[in-house]
Amino acid sequence: MIRIKARALRIMPVNVIWFAGKPQKWQCLSSYYKQSAYCGSVAGYYREAFYTKVIDISAPVDAFASGFDSNTAYEIRRAIKDGVTTAIETNLESFVNFYNLFAQTKQLPGLGSNFTSYKSRLVITKAIYNEQDVVMHAYIIDVNLKRVRLLYSASLFRNEQSTQMKAIVGRANRMLHFEDMCLFKKQGYDVYDLGGYAYNTGNEALKRINQFKDSFGGELIQESDYLPMPAKVLSFFNKVFKA
Numbered sequence: 001m002i003r004i005k006a007r008a009l010r011i012m013p014v015n016v017i018w019f020a021g022k023p024q025k026w027q028c029l030s031s032y033y034k035q036s037a038y039c040g041s042v043a044g045y046y047r048e049a050f051y052t053k054v055i056d057i058s059a060p061v062d063a064f065a066s067g068f069d070s071n072t073a074y075e076i077r078r079a080i081k082d083g084v085t086t087a088i089e090t091n092l093e094s095f096v097n098f099y100n101l102f103a104q105t106k107q108l109p110g111l112g113s114n115f116t117s118y119k120s121r122l123v124i125t126k127a128i129y130n131e132q133d134v135v136m137h138a139y140i141i142d143v144n145l146k147r148v149r150l151l152y153s154a155s156l157f158r159n160e161q162s163t164q165m166k167a168i169v170g171r172a173n174r175m176l177h178f179e180d181m182c183l184f185k186k187q188g189y190d191v192y193d194l195g196g197y198a199y200n201t202g203n204e205a206l207k208r209i210n211q212f213k214d215s216f217g218g219e220l221i222q223e224s225d226y227l228p229m230p231a232k233v234l235s236f237f238n239k240v241f242k243a
Helices: 061-065 068-083 090-104 163-186 203-213 229-240
Strands: 004-008 012-018 032-037 045-056 085-089 124-127 131-143 147-157 192-193 217-226
Touching: 012 045, 032 045, 061 163, 068 163, 085 163, 090 131, 090 147, 124 163, 131 163, 147 163, 163 192
Parallel strands: 012 032, 147 192
Antiparallel strands: 004 012, 032 217, 045 192, 045 217, 085 124, 124 131, 131 147
């Protein structure tokens, strides 16, 4: 379980609790539970089903890599031939700047103080091509549960006009996911969480994201997000803390 102190409306302190069991009733005014293993109703909370794809990285690398579809396996091999390399990014500000530039191109909100609250629980990785950072991933890590969860992914894809460069960045992203799995496996983690899945969506953009995640195999699981009462602020909390 991970507990992070954050703020709603920039002023109201709340606890964001990840990967817990059944929420505590007495916390219903101040705590938001993300991806709880419990799926029942709890007084004082509004429950939303949360789906995600997880990959068992405790298995041998060949075993979980065999779940990749043929195109993904090819793209990873091609990225290696392209000369893409990977590394850990230790400068949090570099990731924030990289992500916020990416977010502008997609009309997404940028990262603020709530993200920096995760600093002690974050691992950031990157793919590099021609000495340029082209993809970055930010993960939240739970050492006790041996679980890593993708929080944010950003790339230069939308900033590049070259079709060839777009292809290279796309391959680099797949390669970075694979290298991240191998990295976290070496560090003793068992579960690689791809960060959510738009179950039964009709949105074409979300379908494409689902297809990307499906290409790595894994298992689709259902967990729960528990949002604190009163009901009038539920939708706001979900927007603020959805990751």
